[in-house]
Amino acid sequence: MKRWFLYIGACLLAFVCFACTGEMEADGSGKERSIKLQLQLSLPMDASARTTRTTSGFEAGSKYENYINFNDVNSYRIYFFDTNNNYITRFIPTKTVMTEATEYTLYSVEGEVPEDVLRHASNNAMDFKIVVLANWENYEEPEAGSALKTICNADWAQFEILKSFELGEENLIPFYGVNEYEDVPVQYGGTITLKESIPLLRAMAKVEVILDKEDELDTEEVSFSDVTLHGYNSKGYCAPMNGAYPQNGHILHLIGDQNEEGSINKTIPFLRTQSDNKKETWIAYVPEYDNTSDEDNAAYIELRFDIQTETDEKDFVIHFADDQTDIENTSFDITRNHLYRFNVTIDPKGNLAVEVNDWENVFNNDFIF
Incomplete structure (x- = not known):
């Protein structure tokens, strides 16, 4: 309930910002025919914002994991589709406000409803879908009537793995979002506020390996020298x-x-991304990967500690599986918009214990190398 009030409060704050910066235009016949539209785009910043089997929080994403540059019209597209997934026209915002709530990043967007959308209205109400593309490498404007799936499955709708995992304004994660709205009232000369936000999905998965140095042993000086992913799609x-x-x-x-x-x-x-005497964090952003169809192609993470000096000394391996002792039957795919977190600790006997988390489920695995 607390999360819901925070979410509503963030939306209201964004609407107040809109109200303070613009006035209703209704002093001419053309302007009286216009309709303004306000909508929200949301990025969850906490695992509890999603349906979970076991609740477990995770650290909020970095600024650029949730970033869309709305000042650059070439960095995003917002489209209207009919409820049969056929393209109508593009929506061009005139105002945007970004709000960071406790568990969401919200982008509140305002603009004029295109005339092509109003033509689809029946009995003073509209049914439509809104599709959001952001941070894509390429965009090709669809033709009228184009099916949504032809856009999402197009060659130009592909991305390449990041050249660097250090995100920035020129190195961002692609987003996609869609939501359907029914019986939206036609209010000429007024403003329509869509109450239901459009959830945005990150096109990549994030993989984290965290070395916890706060244990019973004197491991403050222990670090990884290398963390490597074996098996990924480019x-x-x-x-x-x-x-x-x-x-x-x-x-x-x-x-x-x-x-x-x-x-x-x-x-x-x-x-x-982080290294001190308490914790060390290593990250990677990767495209989706089929990790379950062929055991011989199952991805894994290889860890090497800086205290390992012999070149032939075996590195430690973590598999994308619920049970590290039963990889064949418990492996899981690497899926978009998921965080796979591997918390590594060294127990009093010098063995490693690993806790595996993703955005939807929590898995606890202890195994000995």
Whole structure:
């Protein structure tokens, strides 16, 4: 309940900002025919904002994990579709306000309803879908009547893995969002506020490996020298398959409907983002990956400590699985918009204990190397 009040409060704050910066235009016949539209785009910043089997919080994403540059019209697209998923026209905002609530980042957007959308109104009410694309590498404007799935499955709707895992204004995660609205009243000369926000999905998964140094042993000086992902796809789709979510939210949308040839032989190093005497964090952002169809192609993380000096000394391995002792039956796919967190500690006997979390579920795994 507290989260809901915070969310409503953030929306109201955004609307007040709109009200203070603009007045109703109704002094001419053309302006009286216009309708303003206000809508919200939301990015959850806490695991409890999603349906969970076991509740577990995670740290809020960095600024750029939730970032859309609305000052650059080339960095995003907002489209109207009819309820049959056919393209109508583009929506161009005139105002945007970003609000960071406790568990959400909200983008409140205002603009004029296009005439092509008003023509679809029946009995002074409108039914439509709004689709949001943001931070895509490419955009191609759809033709009238184009199906949503042709956009989401297009070659130009693909992205390449980031050249660096250090995010910034020129190095961002692609987003996709869609929501359907029914019986929206036509209020000429007025402003329509869509109460239900559009959830945005990150096109990539985030993988974190965290070394916890606050234990019974004297491990403050212990660090990873390398954290490496074995097995990944170098490309992915910016949107879920056919643009459907959440119905198809957990159906992998892979290029060619499969992992890239030789994907298991690809390796990529994690980026270290934090290192002190209490905790060390390494991260990677990756496209979706089929981790369950073929055991021989299952991805894994390789860890090496700086205290390992022998070149032939075996590195530690973590698998994307609920049970590290039963990888074949408990592996899970690497899915868009999920955080896979591996908390690593060294127990009093010198063994490693690993806790595996993602945005929807919590898995606790203890295993000995």
